[in-house]
Amino acid sequence: IQDAIKFPDVIHAVKPEPHNEVPQGQSAHNNFWDFVYMHEEATHMYMWAMSDRAIPRSYRMMQAFGVNTFTLINKAGERHFVKFHFTPELGVHSLVWDEALKIAGQDPDFHRKDLWEAIENGAFPKWKFGIQTIPESKEHDFEFDILDATKVWPEDLVPVRYIGELELNRNVDEYFPQTEQVAFCTAHMVPGIAHSDDPLLQGRSFSYFDTQLSRLGINWQELPINRPVCPVMNFNRDGQGRQTITKGTVNYWPNRFEVRPPATLQEGAYPDPPQAVEGIKARTKSAKFREHYNQAQMFYNSLSPPEKTHVASAFAFELDHCDDPIVYERMSQRLADIDLELAQTVAEMVGGTKPTKATRTNHGKKAKHLSQTEVQPDDPTIASRRVAIIIADGFDKVAYDAVKTTLKASGALPFTIGPRRSEVFPAGVEKISGNGVQPEHHLEGMRSTLFDAIFVPGGAASIETLQKSGRAIHWLREAFGHLKAIGATGEAVQFVAKALALPGVELSDNDKTVESYGVVTIANISPDSLRGAVTIAKEGTGFL
Structure with missing residues (x-):
């Protein structure tokens, strides 16, 4: 939407339909698509919503945008319009649709747990922080209105300048006070960032502030998670949830003691330069605000x-x-x-x-970085990727240990999956407590959808058991269908052949590593075959 007055309508339209409270938590119903059809301004948005960006692999692999247009002032006192960008260092990655549907039922907390798990394991998510800026003097130089929240500023026209970094390196100690009570509000900004005349931003600043009043009370800005690090010198007093105790006999300005005067420019006060205003005040839209299809076409192109x-x-x-x-x-x-x-x-x-x-x-125009294939990491990494290692009694412990150790050393997160969560014993050992491996999960308790890759070590007895397990076969077939890497060594190569049953997939039958459609196999292994760190390279020749 372009106008904040439509907030109630868009929320009503996407919510469950009023006569039967169905469906919950999704847009696939009559009222939502009726609403966006009737509101042509939504056309660009729903092209993004129907793209792969709507089913991200992880919060850590999502771009973030300020959406609205804000303003900055340069050292010469000149106002610039600005849009804010956060680009993940891991690149932008998505699930496939079948995978997303299954994860929604198998683990509704998947994304929360993924973020927590990465931080706990030291794979701190990072985003590059960038800005697009347009001088006030060039506000009208574009075919779109730069104050229209339903439009992007194509990077070909306005490049993103990366000026900082955001890193999440600590999980909260208690969820409610540190997360649930966070109050996002576009009226609550640091000095130096200001509002533009973006009409949606103007409305959000009233709406969000009102929301925090009802959620948290008038002093929501004093809660520890919301208050600034530096002391705030003002004469705000009283009200529900007041935290600050202020000494003194006056609570207003000016006062006879000249206590807490307004900061001067020399002291670092934020200057807001004069803004020229001209035109007619009317409830209407300009010609640029009435154009809704050019950027929808550009995105799709x-x-x-x-x-x-x-x-x-x-x-x-x-x-x-x-x-x-x-x-x-x-x-x-x-x-x-x-x-x-x-x-x-x-x-x-x-x-x-x-x-x-x-x-x-269709105008045929394209723009940089609208395809997520163009937003990839500078240095591809396996760090924080979840790898399932599937074993049964009689597995090859040499291959298991080598791959698991290498994955850990490379920052990946290996998880052992067995037919049960009690000990699983490698080949050649007595089946007594302490001689086996304790899996993190069993085959029925997890699914391939919750991992990025699968490795199956050999071992004749282990593979004989897994080949009889419909669930183990399903793990491999489903992972392959979701385009995930599958690795197998020794006897496990034949297990992969049986599970996939696809003549086009080439598999190793000797001591050479073979990669085909993301399936990496080596039939005859030696310790040297599994030595070294994980490397990510096109046309790689080693198993790892």
Whole structure:
């Protein structure tokens, strides 16, 4: 939305429908898609929402944007418009749709636990902090309005300058006071950052402040998690939840003692330079604010072919859950304003009338970094990635120990998965307590969806057991279907062959490492085969 007055409507539309309180926590229903069809300004947003960015692999692999336009002042006292960016050092990565659906049921806390786990293990998430700035004098130099929150500033036109870093290096000690009571509010800003005339920002600053009043009380800014590090010198007093005890006999300015005068510019007060204002005050939209399709087309044009396929599939899923023909018919036609092939694909899937021509010419423009394939890490790493090691009694402990040790040394998080969570014994040892390995989970207690890769060490008895387990076979098949790396050594190579049963996947039958479709195998191993640190390289030749 562009206007904050629409906040209640957009929230109502995406919430469960009022007659039956269904569905909860999703947008795949009549009212949401009716709302966004009726609000053309939402077109750009729902293209992002239907892309892979909406199903991130991790909070640690998501970009963050300020959305609204703020202002900064340079040392010459000149106002600049600014947008804020946080880009993850790990790059932007997503789940696949089937995987996302399953994780939602298998572990609804997956993302919370992933973030906590990474920090606990020292793999601190980091984001590069960047800004896009436009001098006030160039506000009107673009084909879009830079104050429109439904638009991005294409990086080709306004490059991002990275000026800092955000690192999360400590988990909270207690969730409620340190997280639940956090009060985000666009009216609560540090000196140096100011509001622009972005109409959505203006409304958010009232709305969010009102929200914190009802959630936390008038003194929400005094709660430890919200208050500034430096003392605040003002004459605010009293009210529910007041924390500060202030000495003195006056609580106003000016006062006869000249206590706490306003800071001067020489003392570092924030100057707000004069702003020229002209035009007509009316409840309407400018021509630029009424244009809603150029950036939706630009976003779609910028995606890679697989990403475009996923967008079509996402629309098909969402509209398949709309049972009112008016809704899915309208949306089938609306997509022809963006891309005819997309509209035809979706219409055929959801039962809408298949458009025969584009209703708006696609300008063909693209922009940098709208495809998440262009937002990748400078240095690819396995650190913090979760690797399941599947074993049963009689497993090859040499391969198991070598891979697990190497993964840990490289910052990855290996988890042993067995047929049970009690001890699993390697080949050649007596099955008595202390001689085995204690798995973190058993095969029925976890699923491949919750890991980034799978390794299966050999061992004749272990593989014989796993080959008889439908669940173990399902682990491998599902991981392969979700495009995850699978590694196998020794007898486990034949287990992989049986589980995948795909003639196009090449597997090792000697002492050479073979990689095919993300499946890495070596049939005959030696200690040297599994030595060294993990390296990430195209066309790599070693097992690790």
